[in-house]
Amino acid sequence: MPLQDPPAVEDLLQAVREYLQEEVLPSADANQRVHVLMAMNVVGVVERELVLGPKLEQEHVKALNTLGVNSEAELAQAIKSGALDAKRDEVLKVLRQTTIAKLTVASPAFLERTRKEAELAAQRQAKKAEAAQG
Amino acid sequence: MSMVTEDTAGTDDSQGVQEAPLDAGAPSSTGDLAEGLQRVLSWNRQDPGLKIQGLTRLLGGSSRITWTFTATGQNNTEQKMVLRMDPPGISRPGSLVLEGELMNAAKNSGAPVPTIYLSSDDPGLLGAPFVLMEFIDGESHPRSILRDKKLEKLRPQLAGMCGQALAKIHAIPPESVPGLATIDVLGQIRTQLEQLGEPHPVFELGLRYLESSRPAPLGLTVVHGDFRNGNLIVGEEGIRGVIDWELSHIGDPMEDLGWLCVRSWRFGGPGPVGGFGSYNQLIFSYEHASGRVLDRNLLRWWELLSTVRWGVMTMMQAQAFSQGTHRSLDTALIGRRVCEVEWDTLALLSSLRKA
Numbered sequence: 001m002p003l004q005d006p007p008a009v010e011d012l013l014q015a016v017r018e019y020l021q022e023e024v025l026p027s028a029d030a031n032q033r034v035h036v037l038m039a040m041n042v043v044g045v046v047e048r049e050l051v052l053g054p055k056l057e058q059e060h061v062k063a064l065n066t067l068g069v070n071s072e073a074e075l076a077q078a079i080k081s082g083a084l085d086a087k088r089d090e091v092l093k094v095l096r097q098t099t100i101a102k103l104t105v106a107s108p109a110f111l112e113r114t115r116k117e118a119e120l121a122a123q124r125q126a127k128k129a130e131a132a133q134g
Numbered sequence: 135m136s137m138v139t140e141d142t143a144g145t146d147d148s149q150g151v152q153e154a155p156l157d158a159g160a161p162s163s164t165g166d167l168a169e170g171l172q173r174v175l176s177w178n179r180q181d182p183g184l185k186i187q188g189l190t191r192l193l194g195g196s197s198r199i200t201w202t203f204t205a206t207g208q209n210n211t212e213q214k215m216v217l218r219m220d221p222p223g224i225s226r227p228g229s230l231v232l233e234g235e236l237m238n239a240a241k242n243s244g245a246p247v248p249t250i251y252l253s254s255d256d257p258g259l260l261g262a263p264f265v266l267m268e269f270i271d272g273e274s275h276p277r278s279i280l281r282d283k284k285l286e287k288l289r290p291q292l293a294g295m296c297g298q299a300l301a302k303i304h305a306i307p308p309e310s311v312p313g314l315a316t317i318d319v320l321g322q323i324r325t326q327l328e329q330l331g332e333p334h335p336v337f338e339l340g341l342r343y344l345e346s347s348r349p350a351p352l353g354l355t356v357v358h359g360d361f362r363n364g365n366l367i368v369g370e371e372g373i374r375g376v377i378d379w380e381l382s383h384i385g386d387p388m389e390d391l392g393w394l395c396v397r398s399w400r401f402g403g404p405g406p407v408g409g410f411g412s413y414n415q416l417i418f419s420y421e422h423a424s425g426r427v428l429d430r431n432l433l434r435w436w437e438l439l440s441t442v443r444w445g446v447m448t449m450m451q452a453q454a455f456s457q458g459t460h461r462s463l464d465t466a467l468i469g470r471r472v473c474e475v476e477w478d479t480l481a482l483l484s485s486l487r488k489a
Binding site for chain 2: 035038039041042045071072073075076077079080082085091092095096098099102103105106107110111113114
């Protein structure tokens, strides 16, 4: 059992976010509204990091290891020095995974939007290819 | 440069420019500033009865402080104006005066810009260096430019109009603004990233690609430096004013075209150019108006450079929060949104590989 009594940190944060959403937001004026939304967003980031963070960190280290490095700093240095030039596709794959992990915590709405855009673009590409064949 | 993006709240509800409470970090009390303005303008216009009304601070750009007000002359003529000042303690002598000179030069070149009335480096006048200019009525809020019904007919033409405005800006004779620094933007990004001291493998990969595939310059001209949806005031008939000239310098004109295409300035709109237009519209109109020849691949290279530049700029803003120099909710979030720019950088790198 943890030292601290319940509720857990996640539940405390959720209570703050719900308070902002249900009590503060409806009566906020236009200027306050932006700031209330930002505050809700900050709480949301912390909630997601608490819940998803440890798993994402583990996966991140694993992905780094596939490139023979142990940290973001080492990876940055290896890219800069040209040591990974021959592994461009693998590097792109790891960076994509890393960036998705960051977006999952910080900006899930952005991730969803760009994924939808990518799907639409792929569909357009496919249609074009079809038309070219037909 | 608007340092806080429209999207900062992470929702579509956020508004760009808002009126701030009058006491929020004002350089002096509003009353003092109004008095100072009245004194300076009365003297400048030789009108002892001139009155200043409705002095209101605008939020949005964070490295300069912007106010609007109405000056009423003795004969009751009203004129709405914009005042831009250095923030207290971060005065950069010469830069606002230079900005005014540059905007004058842009006007002479035929670009749509507000008329400059007065500028001064003398802190004895209003407490900090300032520039006073015409208030241009119109729409500048990026999301409204993308969605307002009244602008429906404008939108399909706007990318072309941007190309024309840029051609005029790039036609400003550099010798008419001798104070402008020449900047190699790729070298500048590299230096800034190193100074930040944070590892960002995505931006390293972007820079590695850019440094190994650098195209021949298209020219060496005046560059606006922040020409994008958000720094344009438009009306139903077209672009009425290009604003926010503080990042201007001498450089490759492609810089401005690439910056205009960065995804962060599309505000959810479908067009790659500012959310409202296509690459081809921009390329064709710019080629036609400037006489320079460019292609889609060159624009793609500059869009990648601009995206990495924006990533590094957002990191610099985030550091201002971490170091405590600028603490607010919106700057708190900026660092956590750098990954959005990383995502865009990766998407461009992938498309360049296929090309």
